[in-house]
Amino acid sequence: MSHLNDDNPFENTGNVSKQNGEPRSEESRLLKSDNLSGEAVSDNMASTFYSCLGKYNSLHRNLPEAFSSAGGWDGGLGTIQILADALPKIVPYVLINHREELLPLIMCAIERHPDSSTRDSLTHTLFNLIKRPDEQQRRIIMDACVSLAKNVGEMRTETELLPQCWEQINHMYEERRLLVAQSCGLLAEFVRPEIRDSLILSIVQQLIEDSATVVREAAAHNLALLLPLFPNVDKYFKVEELMFQLVCDPSGVVVETTLKELLPAVINWGNKLDHILRVLLSHILSSAQRCPPLSGVEGSVESHLRVLGERERWNVDVLLRMLIELLPYVHQKAVETCPFSSVPETMGKQFSTSLLELYAGGHVEWPAFEWMHVDCLPDLIQLACLLPQKEDSLRNRTTKFLLALSEHLGDSYLTHIMLPVFLVAVGDNADLTFFPSTIQSRIKGLRPRTAVAEKLATLCVLPLLLAGVLGAPNKHGQLAEYLRKLLVEGSMKESQPTKRNEIVDAVRFLCTFEEHHGMIFNILWEMVVSSNVNMKISAANLLKAIVPYNDAKVASTHVLPALITLGSDQNLNVKYASIDAFGAVAQHFKNDMIVDKIRVQMDAFLEDGSHEATVAVVHALVVAIFQLSATPTSASDVMRRREKANAFCEAIRALDTTDLPATSVRDFLLPAIQNLLKDSDALDPAHKEALEIMMKERSGGTFETISKVMGAHLGLASSVSSFFGEGGLLGKKENAEPPPPEPVESPKPVSPMPADDTRFMRIMRGNFTDMLRTKAKSPEETQNQ
Numbered sequence: 001m002s003h004l005n006d007d008n009p010f011e012n013t014g015n016v017s018k019q020n021g022e023p024r025s026e027e028s029r030l031l032k033s034d035n036l037s038g039e040a041v042s043d044n045m046a047s048t049f050y051s052c053l054g055k056y057n058s059l060h061r062n063l064p065e066a067f068s069s070a071g072g073w074d075g076g077l078g079t080i081q082i083l084a085d086a087l088p089k090i091v092p093y094v095l096i097n098h099r100e101e102l103l104p105l106i107m108c109a110i111e112r113h114p115d116s117s118t119r120d121s122l123t124h125t126l127f128n129l130i131k132r133p134d135e136q137q138r139r140i141i142m143d144a145c146v147s148l149a150k151n152v153g154e155m156r157t158e159t160e161l162l163p164q165c166w167e168q169i170n171h172m173y174e175e176r177r178l179l180v181a182q183s184c185g186l187l188a189e190f191v192r193p194e195i196r197d198s199l200i201l202s203i204v205q206q207l208i209e210d211s212a213t214v215v216r217e218a219a220a221h222n223l224a225l226l227l228p229l230f231p232n233v234d235k236y237f238k239v240e241e242l243m244f245q246l247v248c249d250p251s252g253v254v255v256e257t258t259l260k261e262l263l264p265a266v267i268n269w270g271n272k273l274d275h276i277l278r279v280l281l282s283h284i285l286s287s288a289q290r291c292p293p294l295s296g297v298e299g300s301v302e303s304h305l306r307v308l309g310e311r312e313r314w315n316v317d318v319l320l321r322m323l324i325e326l327l328p329y330v331h332q333k334a335v336e337t338c339p340f341s342s343v344p345e346t347m348g349k350q351f352s353t354s355l356l357e358l359y360a361g362g363h364v365e366w367p368a369f370e371w372m373h374v375d376c377l378p379d380l381i382q383l384a385c386l387l388p389q390k391e392d393s394l395r396n397r398t399t400k401f402l403l404a405l406s407e408h409l410g411d412s413y414l415t416h417i418m419l420p421v422f423l424v425a426v427g428d429n430a431d432l433t434f435f436p437s438t439i440q441s442r443i444k445g446l447r448p449r450t451a452v453a454e455k456l457a458t459l460c461v462l463p464l465l466l467a468g469v470l471g472a473p474n475k476h477g478q479l480a481e482y483l484r485k486l487l488v489e490g491s492m493k494e495s496q497p498t499k500r501n502e503i504v505d506a507v508r509f510l511c512t513f514e515e516h517h518g519m520i521f522n523i524l525w526e527m528v529v530s531s532n533v534n535m536k537i538s539a540a541n542l543l544k545a546i547v548p549y550n551d552a553k554v555a556s557t558h559v560l561p562a563l564i565t566l567g568s569d570q571n572l573n574v575k576y577a578s579i580d581a582f583g584a585v586a587q588h589f590k591n592d593m594i595v596d597k598i599r600v601q602m603d604a605f606l607e608d609g610s611h612e613a614t615v616a617v618v619h620a621l622v623v624a625i626f627q628l629s630a631t632p633t634s635a636s637d638v639m640r641r642r643e644k645a646n647a648f649c650e651a652i653r654a655l656d657t658t659d660l661p662a663t664s665v666r667d668f669l670l671p672a673i674q675n676l677l678k679d680s681d682a683l684d685p686a687h688k689e690a691l692e693i694m695m696k697e698r699s700g701g702t703f704e705t706i707s708k709v710m711g712a713h714l715g716l717a718s719s720v721s722s723f724f725g726e727g728g729l730l731g732k733k734e735n736a737e738p739p740p741p742e743p744v745e746s747p748k749p750v751s752p753m754p755a756d757d758t759r760f761m762r763i764m765r766g767n768f769t770d771m772l773r774t775k776a777k778s779p780e781e782t783q784n785q
Contacts, residue, residue, distance in 0.1 A: 080112045088125060099129055100140055107148050110160075119160055127164045132175040141179065142186050149190035157190045158199075165203060174212035181207050181215055185222030193231035200226060201235060208242055213251040220246045220257045224265035236270045244283065247322050248315045255318050259325050273329055277371060280322060281379045287315040288386045301455050305388040313394065316383070320397040323376075324404055330372065331408045339364040350410025356417070362436030372405065373417050374439060378446060381425050384460040389505055395463055396512065402468030411474055421446065422465040426457045458502040463509040471513060480519045483507070487523055487542070491535040500538060508545040517550065521558045528562045536574045540566050544581035552591045559585060560597050567601050572612065579605060579616035618664070641682035648676055649687040652694070665698050673698075 087106055094102060103126075110122045126144065130137050149157040165180045165187075184204050188196045204226065207219035223242065243266050246258040267273055288306050295302030308316070340358045351369075359366060380398055387394055406414040420430035425446040432440045448454045470479035486503060510516050527539035543559055543566075550559060563585070566578040586598050605613045652672065673695050680688060 076112075077114065080109055084109045084113050084118050084122060087122065091125065091129070096130060103129075103140075103144050107144060110148060111151055116160075120163075123160050123164050124167075127168065127179070128176075132173050133179065134175070138175070138179050138182060142182055145183060146186050146190070149187055154190060154192050157187060158192065158195055161187060162191065162195075162199060166199075169203060169206055174210075174215055177207065177210060177212065177215045178218050181218035181222055184219075185225035188226050188229050193229070196226060197230045197232075197235045201238075205238075205242060208246060213253055216246070216249060216251065216254045217257050220254060220262050224261040227265045227269040230269070233270050236272060239266060240270065240272070240276065240279070244279065247318055248283075250311075250314065255321070259322060263322065263325060267329055273326075273333060274368075274371075277326065277330070277376075280319060280326070281375065284316060284319045284323070285379060285383055285386075287312050287319065288383055294388055299452065301452055301459065302388075304385060304452070304456055306386045307388070308391065308394075313391070316394055317397055320394070320401060324401050327401075327404055327408050330368070334366070334369040334372075337366065337368045339366055350408070351413050352410070353412040353416065356412055356434045360434045360436055362438055370439065372409070373421055373435075374442060377418070377421050378442075381422075381446060381461055381464075384464055385456050387460060389459070392509060392512065395509060398464060399468035399471070399513075402464060403472060406469070406472045414469065414472055414475070418469055422461065422469050425461045426465055427454055455499060455502060458499045459505065462503070462506040466506055466510045467513055467516075471510070471516065476516075476519065479516070480523070483510075483519070484523050484526070487538065488526055488530075488535065491527070491532060491538045500541070504538070504542050504545050507542055508549070511546040511549040514549075517554065520546070521554075521562075524562060528565050533571050533574060536566055536569060536571070537577045540574065540577035540581050543578075544584045547581070547584040547588055552589050552594065555585055555589050556591070556594055556597075560594065564597070564601060567604070572610070575605075575608075576612050576616050579613065638682070641679060642684075645676055645679060645682040646684060646687065648672070649683070649691065652676075653690070670695065670698055 083105060087102065087109060091099065091102060106122060106126050106129075110119050110126065113119050113122065126141065126148075129141060133141060145161060149161060152160070161183075165183050168176045168180050171177055171180075180203065184200050184207075188200050191200070204219050204223050207215055208223075210216050210219070223239070227239065243258065243262055246254055246262060249255055249258070267276065288308065291306040291308050291312050293303050294305040294307055297303055338355075340355060359369070380401070384395070384398065402418070406418060409417075416431075416434035420432055420435070421443055423430035424432075424443055425448075427448050432443060435443055448457045466479065466483070469475070470482055487507070490503065491500075507520065511520060524539055524542060527535045527542075530536060530539075539562065543562055547555065547559060559581075563578050563581050566574055567582070569575050569578075582598055582601055585594065589595075602617060605617055652669070673691050676683065677688070677691060677695070683691070
């Protein structure tokens with residue numbers, strides 16, 4: 001008997017009999033229903049199936065007696081033969097949501113038919129009952145297979161059911177491959193043990209390579225179900241390799257299933273936690289180490305940092321998640337292997353100071369405990385020293401691990417073990433009396449020995465010390481003390497300026513944890529009102545760095561008052577340092593009250609008249625233009641694109657008349673011009689030519705004013721007012737309602753501008769507020785206003 005077609009084994013629409021030249025209405029309905037392969041099975045179908053399954057089990061028990069009383073088993077075989085011949089012809093014309101009623105007949109025929117090829121064909125029919133079965137349909141089919149496997153025994157399950165799994169492992173429909181994955185876990189119980197870790201494991205291994213996420217997830221789930229059924233651990237290392245492959249899967253769903261189901265199963269089955277931990281730390285470090293360095297200049301800080309690709313970043317992140325998942329097992333093993341029976345109260349609890357004192361004696365070995373601070377923490381410190389500043393997500397994941405570690409092992413472990421390790425790693429002094437003498441030398445080896453190593457430690461390890469160790473809930477007082485020493489006392493030291501930026505970045509990372517904001521602002525205010533100039537400049541730099549991690553309320557009540565105080569300082573360096581911080585606030589908040597405060601302060605800076613103040617304000621404006629020019633505009637709105645492009649061009653023309661710093665030109669002005677040139681269709685030809693010439697001149701290292709191109713002479717209408725003004729592009733509302741008519745007022749006399757007042761200053765004073773207010777608002781900010 002030939003197999004049914006794999007793509008749709010029960011669709012047979014080519015030769016439908018007709019009556020009076022027209023298809024029978026019932027047949028038409030059946031044919032139509034058979035194309036509904038994606039139709040969900042109703043609850044009624046499931047209940048009907050399990051009712052039929054009960055009838056099948058009853059039929060299985062009573063069939064021999066029934067046939068015997070009817071005249072012998074030979075007659076029964078004849079009935080089975082008729083059933084086997086008829087079923088493949090009947091199934092295509094049965095509605096999908098009624099096919100479960102045929103399952104008892106199909107299963108009975110498979111079980112009772114004497115011919116293996118016929119049974120194989122019927123088993124194929126069973127597996128292919130529905131072309132693309134949904135979750136409930138797959139469960140019904142698998143329950144039928146399990147019931148059949150119970151009755152036919154191990155050998156026939158291996159020779160008749162498993163081959164159907166293998167046959168569909170590369171099927172074009174993922175629903176069929178998913179059915180294969182599910183069958184591996186459910187049918188393994190009904191085959192010989194040696195088949196489980198050979199044939200079935202091979203099937204799972206192939207499914208782990210599947211292109212469909214749902215299939216790989218099912219493979220991970222069913223591998224976890226298989227492991228307790230394996231006869232031994234001979235295939236442990238192969239299974240561990242598959243587990244790490246699944247942990248690093250690009251799909252988060254697969255990773256989650258692996259961490260929550262497969263990882264515990266592998267640990268409980270293989271009992272090789274030590275090996276998993278060694279391999280895990282090796283994978284974490286190698287994933288970062290194989291990435292190219294940030295700089296090729298040997299001996300620089302950047303040459304030690306790595307440029308992580310998306311894949312490597314993902315791998316490190318999920319492996320750190322795996323490390324967090326393993327913490328309870330590490331803790332449990334450390335407790336179980338505790339060599340100090342005289343301290344029973346520590347068993348199953350956090351480690352006490354008295355226990356750590358016994359450990360420091362160094363008279364016994366305790367490898368499960370020492371792994372955490374001898375292997376794990378140093379490797380995480382090594383990883384941190386490979387991550388550049390932008391890798392906050394990985395630094396955040398490491399911080400979560402450190403906080404979880406202290407939570408599991410207790411305050412004594414945090415105080416006497418974790419904190420000394422990280423203090424040494426950042427170059428500070430630490431008390432190592434709770435470490436055995438044989439380990440103290442290894443901990444001391446973490447201390448940075450060179451200037452580059454010290455800078456790396458401040459840049460990469462200090463954030464972990466602040467957020468992950470001193471950031472623990474019961475260490476907030478010590479964190480405040482350490483921060484005050486670092487920021488307040490450190491600003492007065494001669495050697496401190498070399499690490500000032502790194503310290504600011506470490507505190508910036510600490511601000512990603514909202515619970516520390518209050519403490520940080522208390523220390524910042526001490527710095528703002530200090531009489532030390534360096535401390536005030538550090539405060540301005542720090543305020544600029546932490547702006548993105550605060551909301552509008554905190555910006556109004558804490559950030560702006562501090563900046564206004566600094567902006568009013570008599571020392572010019574302090575004043576100019578605050579301008580950049582004001583620019584950062586302007587870029588992140590559009591609240592009217594915040595904008596008004598910034599306008600007042602910017603007016604004051606421009607009234608100052610100094611070159612440095614003007615340059616600082618110009619820098620803030622250039623950054624804003626760059627960010628706004630990168631915002632996409634609807635391609636279909638041609639008029640809007642042209643208005644936007646013209647406004648940006650005139651703003652850039654005005655800025656080009658100023659003496660911009662080289663860094664501002666490189667980082668902001670040139671990228672803004674590039675953004676405009678990308679949409680050449682929206683540019684006026686004259687503007688396009690001017691921008692191209694400016695691009696050529698500026699990128700070629702010529703920073704002179706290009707008056708011949710940009711029309712620096714006031715005869716051209718080159719004003720930023722069209723960009724920032726009420727009637728300008730960014731001053732327009734996004735809604736389609738026409739603006740209300742303006743009241744007619746009699747003209748008022750306008751005071752003439754002072755002769756020495758520059759055109760750029762007039763633009764800034766008149767339109768800086770509009771620039772800030774009309775930047776695109778987030779939904780949250782719109783609702784709050």
